[in-house]
Amino acid sequence: MxxxxxxxxxxxxxxxxxxxxxxxxxxxxxxxxxxxxxxxxxxxxxxxxxxxxxxxxxxxxxxxxxxxxxxxxxxxxxxxxxxxxxxxxxxxxxxxxxxxxxxxxxxxxxxxxxxxxxxxxxxxxxxxxxxxxxxxxxxxxxxxxxxxFRGVSTPDQLPTSKATVNHAFTPLSEREQQVLEMVAKGFMQAEIADLLGVSINTISTYVKRIYKKLAVNSRTSAVHRANALGLINLKDC
Known part of the structure; x- marks a missing residue:
């Protein structure tokens, strides 16, 4: 080392x-x-x-x-x-x-x-x-x-692991919900940190928690998963 x-x-x-x-x-x-x-x-x-x-x-x-x-x-x-x-x-x-x-x-x-x-x-x-x-x-x-994945219409229809399919959704905190909505609107982590007055490390931690709770590994999958669960409405984003 x-x-x-x-x-x-x-x-x-x-x-x-x-x-x-x-x-x-x-x-x-x-x-x-x-x-x-x-x-x-x-x-x-x-x-x-x-x-x-x-x-x-x-x-x-x-x-x-x-x-x-x-x-x-x-x-x-x-x-x-x-x-x-x-x-x-x-x-x-x-x-x-x-x-x-x-x-x-x-x-x-x-x-x-x-x-x-x-x-x-x-x-x-x-x-x-x-x-x-x-x-x-x-x-x-x-x-x-x-x-x-050609021919698959939405990311939430992509093949997933059994862990993802069987995942029991854990509710988001108020701040996690706020960060999720900003992510869905296209804001980058640095922009979210600036708007909320916190460090980018704090936002990164929130995003990690959101990914874990939604059982996803990417921004796109998180947004579509949240939309499917009714946490956000893509028409409003």
Missing amino acids: NIQSRTEIGQEIIRVMLVDDDDRIQQALRLAIETHPELHLVGQAYTLREAMAVVNELQPEVVLVDLGLPDGSGLELIAHIHQHMPGCESMVLTVFGDESHVISSIEAGATGYLTKDTRTADILDRLKQLRAGGSPISPVIARRLLNR
Whole structure:
């Protein structure tokens, strides 16, 4: 584990952790992040065991994780983050571009999915996009998913896991409902934070809770699920 430190003054810095057994990729991303004014590298891990041992202590806001780690699958780390770290998001960076790995990652809790042929500069941009409320995904992966789901009219009709189908809805709090309505209207997390006078980390926590209660893993699915449950009316958004 190699933990970096950098003074964070004058602007909100995104805390990033790297989990990958490829030293070449680790070093390239490390150098790029260290020179980026809006990103701060809090730690690096090369194995699943190493990452699981320190991720809670490091408290990253985004974990960039490979799926094929030498001692296990990155899916285990993604699931841990999704279940126990509501202020943190996972973005996959992997050589796997098949539907099975993509869907498994999303179901585990990943909110972004990039292949390793993505340029370093673009990866850093996607990290910022993720924290702003987006769900970045490599174009080739997006095309494959579109082809898979072509002909399906709405996101809530997409194939779901048994956990999602059997999910018992937990009512949203008043503030969660407020955030959900703003998400449905297209506001990004940073905009919602500004309008409500709270930090983006607070909004990210609310969004994570909303996703968990609705048993979804994306903004679009959350909106359609909420509409189906009668929590919002898309005609009013």
